[in-house]
Amino acid sequence: MAASDSLDAPAGTAGQLSRGDIPVMRRASLREQVRQAVEELIVFGKLAPGEHLAEESLAELLGVSRQPVREALQSLSVAGFVDLRAGRGAFVHEPTAREAREVFHVRALLESDSCRLAAQNVDDDGVRRLEAIYTQGHEASQRNEDPRRLIELNRAFHRAITEIGANRVSLALLADLERRAGWYLATIITNRAPSSWAEHRAILDAIAARDADLAGDLMLNHIDHSRELLEFTGQ
Amino acid sequence: MAASDSLDAPAGTAGQLSRGDIPVMRRASLREQVRQAVEELIVFGKLAPGEHLAEESLAELLGVSRQPVREALQSLSVAGFVDLRAGRGAFVHEPTAREAREVFHVRALLESDSCRLAAQNVDDDGVRRLEAIYTQGHEASQRNEDPRRLIELNRAFHRAITEIGANRVSLALLADLERRAGWYLATIITNRAPSSWAEHRAILDAIAARDADLAGDLMLNHIDHSRELLEFTGQ
DNA sequence: GTCATCCATACTGCATACAGTATGGAGCGA
DNA sequence: TCGCTCCATACTGTATGCAGTATGGATGAC
Numbered sequence: 001m002a003a004s005d006s007l008d009a010p011a012g013t014a015g016q017l018s019r020g021d022i023p024v025m026r027r028a029s030l031r032e033q034v035r036q037a038v039e040e041l042i043v044f045g046k047l048a049p050g051e052h053l054a055e056e057s058l059a060e061l062l063g064v065s066r067q068p069v070r071e072a073l074q075s076l077s078v079a080g081f082v083d084l085r086a087g088r089g090a091f092v093h094e095p096t097a098r099e100a101r102e103v104f105h106v107r108a109l110l111e112s113d114s115c116r117l118a119a120q121n122v123d124d125d126g127v128r129r130l131e132a133i134y135t136q137g138h139e140a141s142q143r144n145e146d147p148r149r150l151i152e153l154n155r156a157f158h159r160a161i162t163e164i165g166a167n168r169v170s171l172a173l174l175a176d177l178e179r180r181a182g183w184y185l186a187t188i189i190t191n192r193a194p195s196s197w198a199e200h201r202a203i204l205d206a207i208a209a210r211d212a213d214l215a216g217d218l219m220l221n222h223i224d225h226s227r228e229l230l231e232f233t234g235q
Numbered sequence: 236m237a238a239s240d241s242l243d244a245p246a247g248t249a250g251q252l253s254r255g256d257i258p259v260m261r262r263a264s265l266r267e268q269v270r271q272a273v274e275e276l277i278v279f280g281k282l283a284p285g286e287h288l289a290e291e292s293l294a295e296l297l298g299v300s301r302q303p304v305r306e307a308l309q310s311l312s313v314a315g316f317v318d319l320r321a322g323r324g325a326f327v328h329e330p331t332a333r334e335a336r337e338v339f340h341v342r343a344l345l346e347s348d349s350c351r352l353a354a355q356n357v358d359d360d361g362v363r364r365l366e367a368i369y370t371q372g373h374e375a376s377q378r379n380e381d382p383r384r385l386i387e388l389n390r391a392f393h394r395a396i397t398e399i400g401a402n403r404v405s406l407a408l409l410a411d412l413e414r415r416a417g418w419y420l421a422t423i424i425t426n427r428a429p430s431s432w433a434e435h436r437a438i439l440d441a442i443a444a445r446d447a448d449l450a451g452d453l454m455l456n457h458i459d460h461s462r463e464l465l466e467f468t469g470q
Numbered sequence: 471g472t473c474a475t476c477c478a479t480a481c482t483g484c485a486t487a488c489a490g491t492a493t494g495g496a497g498c499g500a
Numbered sequence: 501t502c503g504c505t506c507c508a509t510a511c512t513g514t515a516t517g518c519a520g521t522a523t524g525g526a527t528g529a530c
Contacts, residue, residue, distance in 0.1 A: 029321065030484070054511065065485045070513090071309060078313050086264065087492060089512060102404040109348050110341070169337040173408060265514070289481065300515045305483090322522060324482060476527080487516075498505080 030068035035075050037062060042081050042092055043183045049094040053082060080180050100184040107177045108223035111158060114165030114174070116216030119207045126164045127208045133157045134204050138197045157200055161207070161219075196222070265303035270310050272297060277316050277327055278418045284329040288317060315415050335419040342412045343458035346393060349400030349409070351451030354442045361399045362443045368392045369439050373432040392435055396442070396454075431457070 027033075038058070041047045053073060055066045062069070073090040076082045082090045118126070137153040155178070162171055199222045206215035262268075273293065276282045288308060290301045297304070308325040311317045317325045353361075372388035390413070397406055434457045441450035 052511095056511070066512095067484055067486090071306065074306060074309065075313070078310070087490095087512065099404065102402045105348075105402065106345070106404050106408065109344055113340075113344050167337045167340065169334065169341050169412075173341065287481095291481070301482095302514055302516090322482060322520095472530085474527105474529080476525105478525090479523085480521100481523100482521080483519090485516100485518080487514100489512105489514085491510100491512080493509085493511100494507105495509100496505105496507085498503105500501100500503085 030064050031071040031075070034058075034062055034064060034068050034072035038072055038076060039079075039081055039179070042076075043179075043186055045187065047092050049092050049187070051092045052088075053090040053092065055089065079176055081183070095184055095187065100181075103177055103180050103184065104223070107174065107181060108220055110170050110174050110177070111162065111223060112216045112220035114162040114167060114170055115203065115207070115219035116212045117165035117167060118161045119210050119212040119215040121166055122164050122207055122210070127204075130157070130160055130164075130204050130207065133160055134197070134200055137200065141197050161203070164207075199225075265299050266306040266310070269293075269297055269299060269303050269307035273307055273311060274314075274316055274414070277311075278414075278421055280422065282327050284327050284422075286327045287323075288325040288327065290324065314411055316418070330419055330422065335416075338412055338415050338419065339458070342409065342416060343455055345405050345409050345412070346397065346458060347451045347455035349397040349402060349405055350438065350442070350454035351447045352400035352402060353396045354445050354447040354450040356401055357399050357442055357445070362439075365392070365395055365399075365439050365442065368395055369432070369435055372435065376432050396438070399442075434460075 038047070038053070047053065055069050055073070058073075059066045059069045073082055074084065077084045077090065081093055083093050084090055122130075133153065133156050137150075137157055140150060140153055162174055165171075199218065203215060203218045203222065206218055273282070273288070282288065290304050290308070293308075294301045294304045308317055309319065312319045312325065316328055318328050319325055357365075368388065368391050372385075372392055375385060375388055397409055400406075434453065438450060438453045438457065441453055
């Protein structure tokens, strides 16, 4: 890391340091902390779909004033976790099976494209990074480790590909879609497909071979295939 | 419309009316009005990229308090029109050529998919609606009408297809992307391709024939093709 | 003249205050 | 018993107040 290099240098030659090289713990804004807290409450089911989120009571619960709570709720509204009814306030969004399918569909589109881009942009270092995650995931999967770890590794693999694809707009959209998808998985989706590391292997090979079309098609099938295995409650 | 039907009915039988059938002018919230006002100021170049948007002065300019301005700025930040720097406030976002390309790319992806869905979902009424817009656009284009009307018709055609495609998640994302794209077109893009109604004709035919794959491919080429004709300033 | 330090300024982020409105139930009449 | 009206309540939307911090220029040291 550049910062530690500079720290190793003799005192007085710290001029190489640039802004942010030595970050200090800067507490995130209250509205951001509130946002994360409320999102977790929703994702973990502590706040049920349809529930009215009164600003005052939420503020008291979290030990802050209404203001940051308001702003957090508006942000969560954009992300699809709550609905704002004019004059009524915020209510926990009630996801439908249709909506879940749509989110997964769009996610498949964007990830497939990112995968295509990744195959075009990837360098040897990127391939090594993917290999490392794949090995971890493959082994963890075969050893039947903790499901949460498996999910985490699965996400890591997908995110790494998206980052190599390097379309920041797509990256930002996918971040939101993934969090929504995670919520759906935790609530209205009763049965999820196991992540297939055999398919991941094929995708990785296509990327390593810089075969963009193949990589994109494989990823599309990979996600759409798993989507068909999902079972939705309701609708 | 259901409302007028009911209004034609004899007095006293108004029980058929349901919520919202007779909407009254309900002023949008201040934060929403501020949001739109500031977005227009940015899109029309009244506020230059990089400019600092101080809450107080904006509030005074618009005749409201800081509160709705704050909330509007946060909303505009999510939409990509302003950047929020912690402790510094809001600055008009400075779009790059790369970012513009990425937005157009993602837009092409989503619209192409919507087009595919449209070809699967469309009914005869939908085809007629597209035909009507096409005819208008084609003729207006041949008569070389006001560029703003041409742009409007072009948008109408694309939006109609997206609506027939009926993926609401995609629809919402595209609405945002289109507004960003409009801004880029107005600022950093110096030369835009004329909308091709010949290509629109082919897309419409594919939808009418319910040929989803062809429709999707045509739309992808249509947008990606026009993207290549764009010339960007900077970067 | 150059550089570091200090401070006045301006503005954000959060808290509080106030006015207006949606809502559900009590009360009243049929 | 049923339905309408009216009102108390609770909560949102907006305004204002206050404390903390980033910034740029003035001031002084070298």
